[in-house]
Each structure stands twice: as structure tokens, then as C-alpha cells.
Amino acid sequence: AQSVTQLDSQVPVFEEAPVELRCNYSSSVSVYLFWYVQYPNQGLQLLLKYLSGSTLVKGINGFEAEFNKSQTSFHLRKPSVHISDTAEYFCAVCSSNTGKLIFGQGTTLQVKP
């Protein structure tokens, strides 16, 4: 079985400040990890993914995430946020065995001027 926990339901931050959105997962098999973003009334878009190799992955819009196997975490970071980053962010885990893709509960990032 696999599960994903996003530790913060809402993260308020001021514009140009750094931000970290936390994600922990559990799985009995090896997994692939993803972060998606959802803007209001839209579907989900991929920000970045970890399949293998370097544990630091860079994505679109200046976001990056680090895979930490010992802590079973995949936290998302951005050094300086913009108003346009205000959205819902989802961490997801995919079983390498079955391809089953499940999502965390989501974190609402609120960027204030």
C-alpha cells in the first residue's frame, strides 16, 4: 500500500519570500514522485517529477524538490514566490510496480503582496 501526506493545508507567504511545501510518503515498493499545481477551475499540471538519479529535481516556474529516501520526503521549494504562484499544490506518488498514482490532500499556497 502507498500513501501521501501533505503536512500543511494552507501556507500563507509574502511575495518574494521563500516557501517550502512539505510532503511525506509511505510505500512498500519503490515509487516515483511528482508535484502538480492546480489553478482555479482547471485541471492539474505537472511541476516536476523524480524517477531516479539526482535527488534534487528542478521544475517549471522556478520550483525544485528534493527526494530524501531516509526521511521518505519530497518537499517542494521556491526561493522567491510571485503573486501568480497562488494555487493548490499536490504531491503524488506512483508505484513502480503497478503504476497506481495517488495524491495528497493538497496545500493551498497564498501569496500576499
Add this chain to the structure above:
Amino acid sequence: DAGVIQSPRHEVTEMGQEVTLRCKPISGHNSLFWYRQTMMRGLELLIYFNNNVPIDDSGMPEDRFSAKMPNASFSTLKIQPSEPRDSAVYFCASSLRTDNEAFFGQGTRLTVV
């Protein structure tokens, strides 16, 4: 490619009626997922298919829900009979089993009155 196409975008129906949601995955993709999104429960995986075969339907809430994938380019999610608690946004997503990056449709907003 036009991406994952879902229809209809919005559906309003009366309790007890049958509802059919449709999805056309990206050409060449061999995995297809159906998700339900609500404020209370977040993004829930209902069912997913590999090569048109249902792999895991443990997320289907009850027997009123059924999903089919008769060929690689089409899938349906049917609710019969519908109930007000089925009101949600339903997303379809597809991916290549080789890298598991899921692409989402725009969703169908279902309201059961």
C-alpha cells in the same frame, strides 16, 4: 495532440438519473485514471486502467459507479442512480506506463440536485 479531452464540462442532473462521463486519453498513452475531487475528501483515485484493463477499482465508492475502457482511445465513468453526494469534479488523466507522468483533462463538474 489536444491533450486529455473530457465531456461534458458541466453536468446538472436530478437525483436518480443516470450520468455518463467521457474521456479521450492522449494518443499512445497506455494508462488511464479516473479521479474525484471534493473539498472534503480531496483528490480520490476511483479506478485506473493499464492497456484498457481495469487494474485497481478499490476506490470506486459503491456499486452505483462503473467504468469501462472499450478501446485505447475512450473511457466512460457511469453513475446509476446518481445521488446529491456524488456532486464533485471528476478528472480523467492518462500516462505512459514507462514514465508515469499523468496528463489531466479539464474535468467534469457534476451537480446532482
